[in-house]
Every structure is written in C-alpha cells, then in structure tokens.
Amino acid sequence: MADFTAVKELTDAQLDDLVHPPQLVQGTEKFHDITESVCVVAEAHRAPKAWYVAFGIAVTFLGILGAMIFHLVTTGVGVWGNNQPVAWGWPIVNFVFWVGIGHAGTLISAVLFLFRQGWRTGINRFAEAMTIFAVICAGMFPAIHVGRIWVIYWVFPIPNQMDMWPNFRSPLLWDVFAVSTYFTVSLLFWYMGLVPDLATQRDRAKTKLRKMLYGAFALGWNGSNRQWHRYERAYLILAALATPLVLSVHSVVSFDFAISQLPGWHTTIFPPYFVAGAIFSGFAMVMTLAVPARQLFGLKHLITMRHLELINKVIMATGMLVGYAYAMEAFMAWYSGNKYEGFTFVNRAFGPYAWAYWIMVSCNVISPQIFWFKKARRSIPIMFIVSIFVNIGMWFERFVIVVTSLNRDFLPSSWNYFTPTIVDLLTLMGSFGLFFTLFLLFCRWLPQVAMAEVKNVMPAAHAHGPDHEEDQ
Amino acid sequence: MTTPKTHGIIAEFDSVDAIIAAANQVREAGYTKWDCHTPFPVHGLDDAMAIKQTKLPWLVLVMGISGCLGGMFLQWWTNAYDYVYIISGKPAWSLPANIPVMFEMTILFSALTAFFSMWIINNLPKWYNPLFHAASFTKVTDDRFVLAIESRDPLYGEATRGLLQSAGALAMEEVNPPEDDGLMPSKLKGWLGVVFSLMLLPPVMIASSMYSNSSEPRVHLVPDMDSQMSFGEQEASSFFADGRSMRAPIAGTYAQEDDHLLGEKPGYYTGKEDGAYLTALPVEVTQELMARGQERFGIYCGVCHGMGGKGDGAVSRRAQKLEMATWVQPADLHTDLVKVQPPGQIFETMTNGIRTMPGYARQIPVQDRWAIVLYLQALQRASAGE
Numbered sequence: 001m002a003d004f005t006a007v008k009e010l011t012d013a014q015l016d017d018l019v020h021p022p023q024l025v026q027g028t029e030k031f032h033d034i035t036e037s038v039c040v041v042a043e044a045h046r047a048p049k050a051w052y053v054a055f056g057i058a059v060t061f062l063g064i065l066g067a068m069i070f071h072l073v074t075t076g077v078g079v080w081g082n083n084q085p086v087a088w089g090w091p092i093v094n095f096v097f098w099v100g101i102g103h104a105g106t107l108i109s110a111v112l113f114l115f116r117q118g119w120r121t122g123i124n125r126f127a128e129a130m131t132i133f134a135v136i137c138a139g140m141f142p143a144i145h146v147g148r149i150w151v152i153y154w155v156f157p158i159p160n161q162m163d164m165w166p167n168f169r170s171p172l173l174w175d176v177f178a179v180s181t182y183f184t185v186s187l188l189f190w191y192m193g194l195v196p197d198l199a200t201q202r203d204r205a206k207t208k209l210r211k212m213l214y215g216a217f218a219l220g221w222n223g224s225n226r227q228w229h230r231y232e233r234a235y236l237i238l239a240a241l242a243t244p245l246v247l248s249v250h251s252v253v254s255f256d257f258a259i260s261q262l263p264g265w266h267t268t269i270f271p272p273y274f275v276a277g278a279i280f281s282g283f284a285m286v287m288t289l290a291v292p293a294r295q296l297f298g299l300k301h302l303i304t305m306r307h308l309e310l311i312n313k314v315i316m317a318t319g320m321l322v323g324y325a326y327a328m329e330a331f332m333a334w335y336s337g338n339k340y341e342g343f344t345f346v347n348r349a350f351g352p353y354a355w356a357y358w359i360m361v362s363c364n365v366i367s368p369q370i371f372w373f374k375k376a377r378r379s380i381p382i383m384f385i386v387s388i389f390v391n392i393g394m395w396f397e398r399f400v401i402v403v404t405s406l407n408r409d410f411l412p413s414s415w416n417y418f419t420p421t422i423v424d425l426l427t428l429m430g431s432f433g434l435f436f437t438l439f440l441l442f443c444r445w446l447p448q449v450a451m452a453e454v455k456n457v458m459p460a461a462h463a464h465g466p467d468h469e470e471d472q
Numbered sequence: 473m474t475t476p477k478t479h480g481i482i483a484e485f486d487s488v489d490a491i492i493a494a495a496n497q498v499r500e501a502g503y504t505k506w507d508c509h510t511p512f513p514v515h516g517l518d519d520a521m522a523i524k525q526t527k528l529p530w531l532v533l534v535m536g537i538s539g540c541l542g543g544m545f546l547q548w549w550t551n552a553y554d555y556v557y558i559i560s561g562k563p564a565w566s567l568p569a570n571i572p573v574m575f576e577m578t579i580l581f582s583a584l585t586a587f588f589s590m591w592i593i594n595n596l597p598k599w600y601n602p603l604f605h606a607a608s609f610t611k612v613t614d615d616r617f618v619l620a621i622e623s624r625d626p627l628y629g630e631a632t633r634g635l636l637q638s639a640g641a642l643a644m645e646e647v648n649p650p651e652d653d654g655l656m657p658s659k660l661k662g663w664l665g666v667v668f669s670l671m672l673l674p675p676v677m678i679a680s681s682m683y684s685n686s687s688e689p690r691v692h693l694v695p696d697m698d699s700q701m702s703f704g705e706q707e708a709s710s711f712f713a714d715g716r717s718m719r720a721p722i723a724g725t726y727a728q729e730d731d732h733l734l735g736e737k738p739g740y741y742t743g744k745e746d747g748a749y750l751t752a753l754p755v756e757v758t759q760e761l762m763a764r765g766q767e768r769f770g771i772y773c774g775v776c777h778g779m780g781g782k783g784d785g786a787v788s789r790r791a792q793k794l795e796m797a798t799w800v801q802p803a804d805l806h807t808d809l810v811k812v813q814p815p816g817q818i819f820e821t822m823t824n825g826i827r828t829m830p831g832y833a834r835q836i837p838v839q840d841r842w843a844i845v846l847y848l849q850a851l852q853r854a855s856a857g858e
Contacts, residue, residue: 031614031615032615035511035614035615148696150693157550163554165550165551165555167557167559168547168550168570169557169566169569171572174572177572178576181583188587192590203610203614204614219591219597219598219599220599220600220601222603222612223509223510223613223618224508224594225507225508225513225518226507226521228510228513229513229518230526230528231513232513234587237528237529237582238587241582241583245583248575452511455511461512462488463488463492
C-alpha cells in the first residue's frame with residue numbers, strides 16, 4: 001500500500017492550472033490503494049485517540065439530551081422559555097437550524113451528481129451521513145415540542161375512532177410530509193450508495209461477526225454489470241428526485257413562517273432565501289467535519305485542497321445570496337410602506353435583540369468575504385474558523401427570524417423579552433451530542449468515502465480502446 | 473459426497489480496457505449465460521455485453537403519478553369529504569393549498585419505487601451466490617474485473633477456457649460449489665420458524681380480543697386525564713382531621729327547602745310545599761314585578777317559545793328552515809296542557825328544565841323566575857280572552 005501520509009497538499013501552481021486541473025485522487029492511480037486507505041479505518045483494532053475523546057464528549061451530551069427530554073416529557077413544556085408572545089422559541093430555531101444543515105448533503109450527492117461534478121465523490125458519503133443525522137436532530141424538536149409526545153402520531157392521517165383528520169391546509173402539516181419524505185429519500189440514497197462499499201468491507205472482513213454484519217447489509221452484492229446497469233439508473237433517478245425535493249423541503253419549512261400574517265414572517269422571499277441559507281449552513285458544516293476527518297483518518301489524498309477550495313467557493317457564493325436576502329427583506333419592509341413591517345425590521349437591527357442581528361450579519365455576510373483571497377481559500381485554519389462562524393451565524397439567523405418577529409407584536413402591552421431556560425440550552429447542546437455520536441460511529445465503522453464512486457472518477461476507470469470513445 | 477457440479481468458470485482481468493475487450497469477444501462468440509463483475513460501473517461495458525436499457529424508469533413514472541393522485545385523493549377524502557374543514561369560509565377543496573403534500577407524495581412514491589424495484593429486478597437481496605466460493609472473487613469489490621460464464625450456457629465446454637485465454641485472462645478458476653450448497657442451514661431454519669411463530673402471537677391476541685367480551689375496563693396505555701389527583705366521593709383523606717374527603721356544609725348553610733328560615737314564604741325556592749306544587753305565587757304581585765317578568769320573558773324565553781309564547785321563536789323557526797332532524801319544537805304555552813299547570817310547576821320547569829329544554833336556575837335569579845311565572849299567567853289569560 002502506498003503511504004498516503006506523505007501526500008503533500010496541492011501547490012498553488014497546481015490549483016491555478018485550470019486547463020489541466022489536478023487529479024481528484026492524489027498520490028496513487030491504483031484502485032486497490034483507495035480500498036485500502038478507506039477500509040483500514042474500520043479494520044483498525046483501535047481508533048485514533050482523538051476519536052475516543054470526541055466520542056466520550058459526544059456521548060456525555062447525548063446523555064444530557066436524554067435527561068432533558070425525560071424532564072420535559074414528565075414535567076411539561078413549561079420547562080422551556082417559550083411563553084407569550086414568543087410561543088415559538090428555541091425548539092423551532094433548532095429545528096430549522098438542523099434541517100438546514102442537512103441540505104448540503106443532498107445538494108452534494110444529488111445536484112452535483114446531475115451536474116457531473118466529479119469532485120463530489122470525495123465528500124458525498126459523509127455529507128449524506130451528515131444529512132441523515134442532522135435530519136434526525138431536526139425531527140426531534142417538533143416531536144418533543146408538541147407537549148403530549150405520546151400522541152404525536154396524530155400528525156399523520158391515520159384512521160381513528162374520533163373520525164378526525166389533520167388539516168392539510170396547514171403549512172405545519174406540509175412540514176410533516178416534507179421532512180419525513182426528505183428523511184426517507186436521504187436514507188435510501190445513502191444506503192444504496194453504501195451497498196457496493198459494504199460488499200468491499202464484507203470481502204475484506206477477517207472475523208466471522210464482521211462477515212455476517214457487513215454481509216447482511218451488503219445484500220449479496222457481487223458487482224455484476226447487469227446489476228450495476230440498473231443500479232446506476234436507479235441512482236440517477238433518485239438524484240433527479242432528490243434535487244427538487246431538497247428545494248421543496250426548506251421552502252416548506254419557510255412556509256411555516258411565510259404563510260402566517262406576522263410582520264417579519266409574511267414575505268414571499270422566504271422560500272429561496274431559506275434554501276440558500278440551508279445550503280450555506282450545510283456546506284459550512286461539511287467543512288467543519290471534513291477538515292478534522294481528513295486529518296484524523298488519513299484521507300488527504302481523497303479530500304484534497306481542490307475539494308476544500310471548491311467548498312469555500314460555494315460557501316462564499318451562498319453567503320452572498322443570504323446577504324442579498326437580508327438586504328432585500330429590509331428594502332421591502334421600507335418599500336411596502338407598511339409601518340408594522342417597517343417597525344419589525346428597525347426593531348430587529350436596533351431593538352432589544354440587536355446583538356443577535358449583528359452577530360448574524362457579521363458571521364454570515366462579512367466573514368465569508370475573506371474567501372475572495374486565494375490565500376484564505378486555501379488556508380486550513382482560516383476555512384475552519386470561517387465554517388464555525390457560519391454555523392454560529394446561521395443558528396442566529398433562525399433565532400433572529402423567530403424571536404425578533406414575535407417578541408414585539410401588535411399589542412405593546414404583551415411585549416416581552418424571550419430568555420431561554422437552562423433546559424433549552426442543554427437540549428440544544430444535547431442535540432449536538434446526538435449528531436456527533438452518530439457521526440463518530442459512522443466514521444469508525446462505515447466507509448467514509450464512497451470507494452466505488454471515487455474509483456469511477458480515476459483516470460484508470462475510463463476505457464482507452466479505439467472503439468470506446470469516452471464522453472468525459 | 474458426490475462430485476461437485478461445476479457452476480461455471482471465472483476469468484480475471486486487471487483493467488477496464490481488458491474486460492471490455494473480453495466482453496466483446498464472449499458476446500461475439502454467442503454466449504448468453506454470462507456476466508461481468510466489476511468494482512464500479514464500467515462505462516462502455518453495457519454496450520460490449522449488449523445489455524438492454526432497463527424498464528425501471530417507466531415503473532418509477534407510473535408510481536410517481538400514483539403518488540401524486542394518491543396524495544390528492546387523501547387530502548380530498550379527509551378534508552373535503554369525510555370531515556369537512558371550514559376555515560374562514562374558504563371552499564372545502566382548493567387545490568393550491570394541497571400542492572405541497574401532493575408533491576411530496578409524488579417524490580416519496582417514486583423514490584421508494586426506484587429503490588425497491590431496483591433491488592427486486594436485480595434479484596437482491598440474495599446472500600448466497602455460488603461465485604462467492606471462488607477464492608479470487610473477493611477481489612471484485614476491490615480492484616479486479618471478473619468475467620463469469622455459467623456452465624448452463626449451451627456453448628459452455630472445452631472451448632470456453634481457450635476463448636477466455638485468448639481474450640487475455642490473467643487467471644481462471646472453475647467454480648465448484650459443494651452439493652448441498654445454497655440450502656439454508658437447518659439450525660437457522662428452526663430459529664426462523666420460532667421467531668415467525670412468536671411474531672404471530674400479537675396479531676392473534678388482537679384478533680381474539682376483537683371477538684370476545686370482557687368485563688374488565690379497557691387497557692389504557694396513556695391515561696392522560698382519565699385518572700386525576702382529585703378525591704372521589706366517600707374517599708378517605710388524611711388531610712382533614714375527621715378523615716373524610718367530603719366536607720360538611722359550613723355553619724349557617726340552609727337547604728333550599730328551609731325557606732322559612734331564610735325569611736321567605738314556603739316554596740319560594742322550590743315551587744313546592746310538602747311535595748305539592750304551589751297554587752299561588754309566594755311573592756307579592758306588583759306592577760313592577762309584571763314589567764320585570766315581561767322583560768325577562770323576552771330575554772330568556774321568547775327566543776324559543778316566541779314573544780307571544782306560541783312556540784315559534786326565532787331559534788325554532790331557523791332550525792325548521794334548516795330542516796334539522798333532531799330539533800324538537802318548543803312547547804306552545806297556550807295549550808291546555810300548560811295552562812292547567814300550577815305556578816309552582818312552571819317555576820320548577822324553569823328551574824330544572826324539561827325534555828330538551830335546559831334548566832335556567834343559573835341564569836335567572838329566583839325572584840325573576842317568579843316574575844316570569846306571573847307574566848306567563850297573564851299572557852295565557854290574555855290569549856284566551858279572559
């Protein structure tokens with residue numbers, strides 16, 4: 001096996017060559033090296049030390065989440081800070097934050113697939129995993145915030161003795177359908193991509209237990225070309241379905257707000273603005289996860305500086321889309337001549353939550369602007385810090401939208417300052433625990449890079465024969 | 473053990489070009505029961521093997537349309553037909569609001585179809601495959617390209633090996649699975665049988681309880697507000713010194729029958745004295761009382777019984793117009809049946825209600841009820857021309 005620890009980061013000269021861009025896989029041209037470098041992570045007897053430390057912290061917070069949910073269910077939603085006039089507080093902020101994170105995974109796996117962007121293969125697997133875990137975190141919040149969680153099935157149209165059905169004209173119900181469809185499709189897409197790689201792990205397995213477990217989930221995959229043919233067709237169809245789906249999901253999430261008639265929420269710019277924000281936050285999370293993962297598990301030859309720079313470009317582009325949306329929202333508030341709308345936006349920027357608004361603007365609009373500089377785009381520490389900033393900024397964006405629109409409503413007598421309780425804070429931190437626990441388990445036991453797909457974008461994967469002109 | 477039956481032969485190649493060239497040769501030689509096994513989908517191999525385009529997209533299209541129509545039907549049935557939602561007077565069925573769910577159902581049905589029918593058409597999951605017995609086959613999921621020809625192909629024979637050799641095979645291996653191969657181990661079969669039988673138990677229990685009677689209260693998994701912390705009647709309580717949860721009336725409490733103790737005439741509160749209805753009003757009859765009675769009658773009684781007491785109030789007329797099947801027309805107060813009733817009985821009817829008429833004790837104070845009785849008597853006499 002080639003030693004990939006010696007693989008150097010791409011130089012500026014290599015990255016600047018647009019005519020002959022650097023290979024997506026650095027340091028090897030052999031398929032076997034890909035298999036080897038990805039599989040050793042799961043086959044190693046012990047994970048890197050940092051993994052154990054991170055896993056310990058993540059599981060601790062997962063435990064805190066469990067305790068908080070138990071406390072919530074046994075006591076009631078009064079343990080949270082939600083109260084009039086901010087009845088939609090912390091849990092909805094967290095829901096929108098997490099479901100937004102998920103969007104980058106689908107974008108990378110589906111949209112970039114349709115656009116034939118070969119570089120997606122290096123990062124799509126764990127971006128998809130990130131999507132699924134983020135949607136799990138997201139789905140948890142609306143489920144626990146209903147109060148009587150044991151009748152949560154009432155949101156689904158299940159025939160019952162009361163002869164009652166959900167109201168299909170409510171955007172909250174559209175949300176149920178959009179998010180559960182999104183989770184299902186993402187899971188199918190992710191698992192389908194995993195099957196050939198699970199078969200690789202099955203065939204390399206040394207112990208009986210591994211053979212059985214990987215074998216069971218590999219479904220008897222044997223790389224038959226007749227099966228590949230249908231597999232590729234189904235993969236393409238799923239990608240084509242997931243693309244409009246990902247756009248619809250965050251649009252529907254934005255309907256939760258936009259369909260209401262509250263100044264600050266009731267605006268037609270919300271669907272595209274939310275989708276752009278979702279992709280923005282999701283790519284930032286991909287960056288936050290990719291930078292340590294490639295270091296820790298020796299995947300620098302698969303996730304190269306070229307990949308990272310491309311992600312940074314997406315972050316900068318979507319960051320500017322989001323900035324445009326902020327400006328346009330404020331402009332429309334003024335241009336509409338509606339004094340309530342105008343008040344809401346002045347209140348946002350200069351009211352009691354001005355601090356949150358300006359955190360949002362500096363993190364989301366200003367901080368990605370550093371990526372105009374080539375040096376910053378190719379600097380690991382800078383891109384990592386910016387990605388953290390964007391994560392924080394996007395959480396505050398949802399906080400600003402939800403809380404500032406509600407805290408000063410039409411009746412000044414009911415104005416109130418929303419403050420989260422300790423349970424609110426610990427639940428949010430706990431959701432990160434859930435996310436990272438699942439993500440770390442995935443990193444340890446499943447192939448983090450889509451091996452079959454990476455092999456497919458290597459030069460050796462393409463026929464050179466005279467009668468096989470490639471359409472690359 | 474008998475001689476193992478040959479499943480077929482596999483040939484190894486190490487590059488995309490080599491497997492495509494070999495596939496072309498095997499196809500041209502006329503073989504039909506063969507396949508290529510590769511670590512990733514090799515583009516160009518489909519043509520070399522002459523694989524026909526799969527019908528999968530058509531299946532997905534059909535199911536996607538079904539999902540869309542199903543989503544539409546679900547929303548129409550639940551919200552516009554079976555249980556009509558009336559919200560701000562909007563029409564029961566308005567398409568724009570139903571598009572998001574129809575869209576999601578389209579995607580959901582299509583994606584589930586694409587995923588599951590792909591596996592079904594591919595004949596997977598199938599954990600057993602005779603090719604897994606070939607030692608070199610494990611490299612297929614790593615970096616080797618394998619061409620496998622099955623022994624049930626009519627052309628399979630001595631020449632097969634030569635063909636693969638000339639196609640540039642790096643190595644060849646005959647696949648000889650053992651005789652009893654591919655059968656499920658009897659131990660596993662037994663366990664699966666046990667698990668399956670156990671899984672049948674819950675549905676059987678549900679089905680049997682559906683057709684049986686029980687005097688036990690039904691099982692309530694989520695009691696919600698069924699059990700409350702309040703005390704039931706006659707229940708003991710450690711909170712009060714006398715150990716009873718029910719409290720005695722406070723000192724100075726009088727029963728309604730004790731009119732005289734409250735300084736009222738007998739029957740003032742109940743309309744009865746010694747079990748018999750009062751035949752005269754227990755209050756002083758004045759012009760003011762009559763005026764009060766007229767006003768109160770108009771407020772509380774007239775809406776149903778009519779201002780003239782003929783049982784034709786606004787509520788009744790509206791209900792008849794709507795043809796409400798369950799509506800019972802209010803009594804005409806001028807029939808002999810009502811006229812013969814003593815004042816005490818009318819008072820009691822007003823206090824406690826009768827048939828579908830509710831009691832008005834909470835709305836109308838005692839003195840006002842007697843005022844209404846007085847007015848009603850006057851009304852009855854006026855109507856009869858007395």
